[in-house]
């Protein structure tokens with residue numbers, strides 16, 4: 001069946017209409033095969049017919065075949081591009097939902113205990129104290145013996161100790177433990193330095209303790225130590241005044257109450273007047289919850305470094321003396337952040353940690 005030039009044009013018009021109406025890539029592929037397939041597409045069939053025509057008719061017919069091929073190709077390309085951009089438009093419309101609340105950005109923040117340690121060391125740095133750290137696994141010697149607490153001393157009862165089993169085998173003469181306070185660093189620092197010494201030692205301590213709102217078996221202490229010529233209790237008091245005022249503000253008062261520690265003589269417990277009720281023990285809502293109504297907040301143990309300890313590290317006690325103080329970081333952090341229970345610090349409940 002001979003195909004005429006006008007037949008061909010009609011077929012091409014149909015093809016272009018069909019392609020323009022293709023709903024998706026699959027329909028487009030069906031059309032491409034029907035019209036452009038090399039095996040039995042419309043254009044291939046029409047080209048074959050060229051040979052059956054009279055020589056005079058060939059140029060016009062050949063031109064018409066080329067024209068039909070070009071139009072069909074252009075239609076396929078156009079429809080393909082249109083389908084692609086429709087797909088993109090659709091997916092854009094889906095993902096950009098401006099009514100969705102944005103994802104919350106979570107900023108990291110410093111843990112209240114770390115913040116308190118930084119605050120303590122910052123304040124003491126203004127008074128000339130250098131921050132140093134020491135080991136948490138400690139020899140009995142530094143934790144007790146060198147601090148005038150020998151094997152059978154009753155002061156050991158105060159420090160419920162967690163003992164360490166050494167993987168290398170235990171030496172009964174050199175027991176190992178988790179330090180129960182930061183005071184062992186008094187000895188370690190004095191062993192390594194000559195006076196004048198002024199250090200503050202923050203760090204973790206451990207006691208075998210039943211847990212309650214104010215006790216945990218893991219806690220933190222800070223230890224202050226100053227050794228020089230002519231240091232007295234007045235210097236200790238001056239440092240703690242400044243410490244209390246920089247931490248808790250205003251005109252904080254400092255009170256010494258006699259106490260006992262084997263490694264200081266004399267020893268005292270230091271208390272600040274309460275920064276919430278200004279020492280009155282009451283607020284306008286009743287008994288002050290922060291100080292429990294006493295007007296005072298016990299903050300630390302302190303005293304003049306015992307001459308035994310100075311001698312033990314080889315200091316000349318006729319020339320040097322010094323003072324030491326040490327207290328709980330959690331206690332200060334509870335006061336500074338209004339945290340009612342020490343366990344909140346290490347429970348890792350983000351609702352609490354993000355609120356202080």
Ligand code: PHE
Pocket residue numbers: 180181182183223261264300301302303324325326327
């Ligand atoms: N280390 C003592 C304690 O934990 C406190 C203290 C430190 C006392 C320094 C005197 C001097 O109880």
